[in-house]
Amino acid sequence: MPKLMIALDVLNREEALKIVNEVKDYIDAVKVGYPLVLSSGLEIVEEIKKICNREVICDFKVADIPETNRKIAEIALKYADGIIVHGFVGEDSVKAVQEVAKKFNKKVIMVTEMSHPGAIQYMQPIANKLAKMAKKLKVDAIVAPSTRPERLKEIKDIAKLPVMTPGVGYQGGKIEEIINILDENDYVIVGRSIYQSENPKDVAKKFKEKLNKNKTK
Ligand code: XMP
DSSP states (O other): OOOOEEOOOSSSSHHHOOOHHHTEEEEEEEEEEEHHHHHHHHHHHHHHHHOOOOOEEEEEEEEEEEEHHHHHHHHHHHHHHEEESSSSOHHHHHHHOOOOOOOOHEEEEEOOOSSTHHHHHHTTHHHHHHHHHHHTTTTTTTEEOTHHHHHHHHHHHHHHHHHEEOOOOSSSSSSSHGGGGGGGGGGEOOHHHTTTSOOOOHHHHHHHHHHHHHHOO
């Protein structure tokens, strides 16, 4: 079954660690981004790992020149198991991060098409090309939208790489509509639907059960 990754976009350390503690039995990975890291520091990654012993990915959507990308990756990958980068900046910028990741034996995950409506404007027209590039560069995984299952499928078919897919829950994506596209190497990312709920543990458990049961093929 696909893995469940919580997007931990809360704004303080205590709340983040409390949620991780509550959901740890039902999640396979944790995604931290600017909201948490800028408010708590990158050391939060170590604290999360201490509590749940799960993979932690930094969603920094790195999108700079190779030299700057390299510096960001050097810092983030001292702590995290992987880092999310943008592909639209070009192969050289992604390769710079891959070189650092190789040194640390960590993952590089590349964004193709984002999950929000605005992604249709500029990202969607180039997303298939980005998926091809991801395949060529052999990144460890790609990000593609669960809000548009047909696009998720097309991008995954092109890249033939593991997918981390955001958009389930708050953004309208449904596990039932993407489960047949995914396999055990893929990750479903859920943020607000879990961490903003009254009972994050119960909600995470329900998502995990859905990922387990819903495959129909
Ligand atoms: P919610 O609260 O909507 O959180 O469940 C979704 C999480 O995923 C991030 N996100 C993306 N990250 N490429 C990414 O690398 C994307 O296309 C994308 N769309 C959403 C979002 O920042 C949040 O952490």
